[in-house]
Amino acid sequence: MGSGSAIRGSRVGAGPMGEAERGEAAPRVRVSFYCANGHETVPSFASEAQVPDEWDCPRCGFPAGQDRHNPPAPPRTEPYKTHLAYVKERRSDEDGAAILQEALDKLRAERAAIQAAMEAAAKN
Missing domain, CATH: 2.20.28.270 (RNA polymerase-binding protein A)
Incomplete structure (x- = not known):
């Protein structure tokens, strides 16, 4: 007995026979x-x-x-900007120096407080 294939006389991948089967x-x-x-x-x-x-x-x-002699311009792609580049656009060098000095002063004050606390703990 055969395999019972419903599609006889055709191979896998066989397309339509012509425009009559597909329509116009x-x-x-x-x-x-x-x-x-x-x-x-x-x-x-x-x-x-x-x-x-x-x-x-x-x-x-x-x-x-559609105009061969005047095709559309290619899109402009902006280069990747780092976070620092965006910050530099918003702040001047003087602003950056002032912010850096403020951060350094705060850091030095925190370190001095920690150092003083450690020295006080060592005395006790």
Whole structure:
């Protein structure tokens, strides 16, 4: 007796036999998009669909437009800033020196208090 396979005469991965089984394809329009690196991308859209003004280039990821001679500018990426860089934008060097001096004075006062406490404990 056979394995009881419900699909006979077909192999795994076999696609539809033709347009008669799938139905008619929707009418399509192909539109060219150009990025700043000169790459051309030609996606197809349904003829009744609204074509976007920009499309992402699959080769470089930059935005692409329909004007070959005037493609959209690539996005500007800001370099990574450290916490110190952001602080320096908000504070002047004089402000930084004053804050540093205040922190050092506080630290020295705390150390002096600890030292005095240790000396008093050692005497007792």
